[in-house]
Amino acid sequence: MFIQFHKEGAKIILGATVAATVIIFGADYLVANPWLKMVIQVFALFMLIMILQFFRNPKRITAINDNHVLAPVDGKVVVIEEVYEPEYFKDKRLMVSIFMSPINVHVTRYAVNGLVKYSKYHPGKYLVAWHPKASEENERTTVVVENRVFGEILYRQIAGALARRIVNYAKEGMQVVQGTDAGFIKFGSRVDLYLPLGTQVNVKLNEKAVGGKTIIAIKQ
Structure with a gap:
């Protein structure tokens, strides 16, 4: 299912995606300890997922009623x-x-x-x-x-x-x-x-x- 995001999150989502990508791939090259590398990568991915869910904007059909x-x-x-x-x-x-x-x-x-x-x-x-x-x-x-x-x-x-x-x-x-x-x-x-x-x-x-x-x- 396609997930929609609110326009107010565009810049933050872009920045978070770039940062998470840099951290995940950077850890591959710069961190020798496999456990520490995994912790850093999982944390970066977790933070990106948290930001994405903050700005999700599900489409809803409202039954309009003045009462x-x-x-x-x-x-x-x-x-x-x-x-x-x-x-x-x-x-x-x-x-x-x-x-x-x-x-x-x-x-x-x-x-x-x-x-x-x-x-x-x-x-x-x-x-x-x-x-x-x-x-x-x-x-x-x-x-x-x-x-x-x-x-x-x-x-x-x-x-x-x-x-x-x-x-x-x-x-x-x-x-x-x-x-x-x-x-x-x-x-x-x-x-x-x-x-x-x-x-x-x-x-x-x-x-x-x-x-x-x-x-x-x-x-x-």
Whole structure:
């Protein structure tokens, strides 16, 4: 099966492929000890495979539905609770947080159809994603999409300890389509969704979510 990779990984994949090739073939000529040679070559190959899997971008067909909020990323649902959202709404919202492990697909997808009302990048720290202050202090982007059924939905890409760059394609005034590519978190880590209070949530804690597929919330 042909594996697709995200465009944001092109330069890193090329560099990693060149580096791994040099190390693997270089070890053949420069390292006499067969065990040490094998360790170096296996490690170089392992690192290349890890980078490739970070940037994979599987093709998915989204069943578009304005009555559904879909998962913006792959990962595990780690938080479902009412919280105060201080940046845009400045009131209480229902937050659903999805944590991405290193083996998850790291593409961010639009959770709903609609108009981008707000999009802002915040530089910051690189605390571990589950740190209580990660959503306020880490590198992150905040995007608000106005949907005709749910109203304004906010999602926040949050970098983690390994991440060093968040890519966000959403620009204010854009019309966006549910399930399409909204950005990428390089080697990171968590996305929070902020929904109106009273929204019917369709997932449970520790449930695995699939970006563009899993229904996070429903409007009857």
